[in-house]
Amino acid sequence: MKLRILLTGAAVLPLSLLVGQPAGAASADPMTEAFAKAASTYEVPRDLLVSVAYSETHLDGHQGQPSADGGYGVMHLVTAKTLDKAATLTKQPLSALKSDDAANITGGAAVLRSLADELKLDAAARKDAGKWYQAIARYSGASSPAVARLYADTVYEELAKGIRATTPTGESVTTPASTVTPDRGPYANADDLDKPSTLAASTDYPSAAWAPAHSSNYAVSNRPTSDAIDRIVIHVTQGSYAGTISWFQTGPRPNPSSAHYVVRSSDGAITQTVREKNRAFHAGNYNRRSVGIEHEGFVDNATWFTDTMYRSSAALTRNIADRYGIPKDRTHIVGHNEVPGADHTDPGRYWNWTKYMQYVTGGSGGGGGTNPHTAESVCGAGYKVIDSAALGSSGTVYLTFNSTNGNNCVATIKKASLGKATATAAFLEVKGKTRATDTGNFDYYAGPVRAAAADKCVKWGGKAGTSTYESGFEHCGS
Structure with a gap:
């Protein structure tokens, strides 16, 4: 998929203005500051910008060395694609965009903004992280709509979980967990490689x-x-x-x-x-x-x-x-x-x-009939199991809680028919709100089903095979 990017609306500023540091000064948190400055300059939601970078590289620029497909830096700017476009938009030399974290982050933000302009996102839409979905999908440079959707979905999953990453220099970069409804547009009709x-x-x-x-x-x-x-x-x-x-x-x-x-x-x-x-x-x-x-x-x-x-x-x-x-x-x-x-x-x-x-x-829990997934791995970093219910011999449904963001998450982990698509479901209902359910024919698990419920009672449960479980409203405040 080749990108045609319009050069409208994206400001072109020298790196010295974007970084905003007095001459000779060194920031204690240079990457955090670079994300903030680039996000502000190009009106890209800061946490979404961090999620793109984390999904690509875990915030490791690899000292200017390219990835297997020619991508550079924490934003994975790709030769002959986003890297060259970033150079045009920011007026920064390719060498800086490849090896300098601040320049690379600025270049990524500039490319994302140009894609948003191409999609005609106005100022109000640019403040809504969910409206950036199509721009994120195009940023991937994916060769098919299905892979572009896979890429964008990964970015939004990281955004939902929140990020706590340590850079190679020891700096901590974080984002809070965010509940965002992505506007997939035409990508909603693309094959979902996660299913x-x-x-x-x-x-x-x-x-x-x-x-x-x-x-x-x-x-x-x-x-x-x-x-x-x-x-x-x-x-x-x-x-x-x-x-x-x-x-x-x-x-x-x-x-x-x-x-x-x-x-x-x-x-x-x-x-x-x-x-x-x-x-x-x-x-x-x-x-x-x-x-x-x-x-x-x-x-x-x-x-x-x-x-x-x-x-x-x-x-x-x-x-x-x-x-x-x-x-x-x-x-x-x-x-x-x-x-x-x-x-x-x-x-x-x-x-x-x-x-x-x-x-x-088959040793240490990885044996023949063992499900390779756990409730905590399905729900993501920070989630810990606080309750569970057996679904006969077919599986177990788990309720987890993330004390950092106050979110609950439910996952049903299969024990039987592993690797085969069988009826499996997980649901979570916060008192006073609509129940969220993930149901279908799944190979290993159903979920994750997440919801903010720090101060609310929840009803939770799931299904595996012919067995079902549904709790009453409980775990109020956890």
Whole structure:
């Protein structure tokens, strides 16, 4: 998807005015200040701007080094796309936009504002974070509406949860949890890759979404008839989940690349981009014999490697190994850096092979029939379980609470029919307000269903299989 960005309405100011520091002065919180200044200058909601950056990079500019798809800085400004547009809008040199956090944040804000102008968002609309959804989707540069929606939904999920991040210099950057209703516009009709059970059943792993890579990024084959599959290769994307899927969908290009699967950091969601019978271009000498799994994140930032990601990926690896008779050991499950002739370093020193292999082989709670998701991982950072109810042998519904923002969250975690779409539901009703429900045929869980209820009684419950639970109004004030 190519962007046509109008140069109207976005102010062009020198970086010295945007940063606002006297000569020689150093701010104690330079990134916090940069977000505030850029948001004010370009009239982009500050917390939304932070959410875009956090979704892209966890606020780590990686010392000016590019991501796998050519993106730079905390705002992931992409060469020949948003990076060049940012240079035009801010009059800043490319070198500053790539390596200086303040310049990069300013450039991202300028590009977002230009997209808002293209969408004709007036001053009132620009104050409403929900109205920026289409601009955020376009900022992604995604090659399909489904991936653009995936990208924007991720940004708004981070906005809803609130952000507490530490930059590489030790600065703390935070946003409060915000209840925002995104105005998806035409993206409401795009496939929702977060609901794989609603999409075409065209994947080898039933709980994965399906977003096919461009045909130039893999080789059509007939494995395992043509080539035996006896290896699984673990990668790290050097980029975001949505950005990686979009990169695989982009082609033809001089250096084609893809992997069979991509795993998300926050919740372990999985998207398949190449059928296992075909040869993805991911591991050089091992392309013919292996299945490749990419993991969202960067090798030099351990915050991406969540327990939920490990568990979800391990369940996928275990499934692949069982289907092809691959031994579950480190000879057959390897890192990209361990492939003969490889010049890559991923998954890197922060990847916990001991934990991962325990989950693959069934140890430490990661065994065969174990759901890789928990109520706390589904609801997000800061949520702790305060109540639960068994749903027969089919699952458990959990009520969680976030003491930082006063929000409750309900999630139903399945115990049976894992990886298969079965009737599952979760609901949360704050006294005096309309009940919110997530219901459908889900592979692992229903939810999260969140609501602000710091001083209110709540009614909560869910369904798994044929079992249901509904509480009375309780937990008043928690």
